Amino acid sequence: MTKNYLISGPSGSGKSTICRELQRRGYKVIETDAEPGLSGWIDRKTKEKIRHPTGKLSKEFLEQYNWDWDRTVLKELLNSKRQDVQFFCGGANNQQEFYSLFTKKFELLLDDETLVKRLQARDPDRWIDSSPDLEQTLRWNTNPKRFTPGDIIIKTDRTIQEIVDELLEHIAYD
Numbered sequence: 001m002t003k004n005y006l007i008s009g010p011s012g013s014g015k016s017t018i019c020r021e022l023q024r025r026g027y028k029v030i031e032t033d034a035e036p037g038l039s040g041w042i043d044r045k046t047k048e049k050i051r052h053p054t055g056k057l058s059k060e061f062l063e064q065y066n067w068d069w070d071r072t073v074l075k076e077l078l079n080s081k082r083q084d085v086q087f088f089c090g091g092a093n094n095q096q097e098f099y100s101l102f103t104k105k106f107e108l109l110l111d112d113e114t115l116v117k118r119l120q121a122r123d124p125d126r127w128i129d130s131s132p133d134l135e136q137t138l139r140w141n142t143n144p145k146r147f148t149p150g151d152i153i154i155k156t157d158r159t160i161q162e163i164v165d166e167l168l169e170h171i172a173y174d
Contacts (some may be wrong), residue, residue: 002078002079002080002083002084002086002100003082003084003085003086003103003104003105003171003174004078004086004088004102005085005086005087005106005171006087006098006099006102006103006104006105006106007088007089007090007106007108007167008085008090008091008094008095008105008106008107008108008146008155009021009091009107009109009110009141009156010019010091010108010115010137010138010140010141011054011119012110012116012118012119012122012127012137013052013108013109013110013115013136013141013156014108014110014156014160014163015089015090015091015108016031016089017030017160018089018156018164018167019031019087019089020158021160021163021164022087022119022167023043025164025168027083027085027086027087028083028084028085028086028087029086029087029089030077030087030088030089031071031089031090032069032088032089032090032091032092033090034075034110035073036067037066037070037073038070038073038077039064039067039069039070039090039092040067040070040149041059041065041067041068042063042065042066042067042068043064043065044064044066045064046074050065050116050147051054052172056125056126056132056133057133058131058132059132061132062132062133062136064157066092066094067091067092067093067099068092068094068157069091069092069094069095069125071097074098074101076102078102084135085171088102093129094102096148099148099158102163103171103174104150104152104170104171104174105117105148105150105151105152106152106153106154106167107146107147107153107154107172108154108156108170109153109154109155109156110113110141110155110156110157111157112138112142114157115137115138115141116129116138118133119134152167152170154167
């Protein structure tokens with residue numbers, strides 16, 4: 001049976017970097033934002049999927065749409081028998097609906113100052129101070145509701161090798 005692990009955290013917390021290191025070490029990795037058909041913007045009221053907008057996301061847009069996972073696509077990926085271990089790296093507004101389908105959930109943690117520096121270095125035009133995107137990400141980063149019982153908290157203020165070594169220690173006996 002395939003063991004599926006979720007690595008979650010806000011934008012800039014290190015999910016993609018961790019996943020690249022896991023891939024380098026030979027693990028199967030699914031980046032949820034890049035997996036065809038898995039993630040997309042969904043109208044909160046109509047549940048209709050829309051095309052990804054270009055440019056900065058407004059406060060009004062973020063109030064109307066959720067970044068959600070498609071249930072059917074996710075279940076197909078979770079049940080695939082590609083390897084004994086798969087890491088899913090990413091997040092979605094509806095991810096809590098699927099926590100029970102994962103063997104373990106890792107939640108990445110870092111301080112707001114480091115998070116802002118990482119985001120602004122990545123895309124300074126998008127992650128400007130007081131932008132709706134940045135404000136929403138900072139709220140998520142400090143929101144205790146993002147943590148659920150059984151989460152394994154991984155602090156990402158260390159080297160990538162140390163972070164991945166710790167993560168792999170947590171799955172060694174599953």
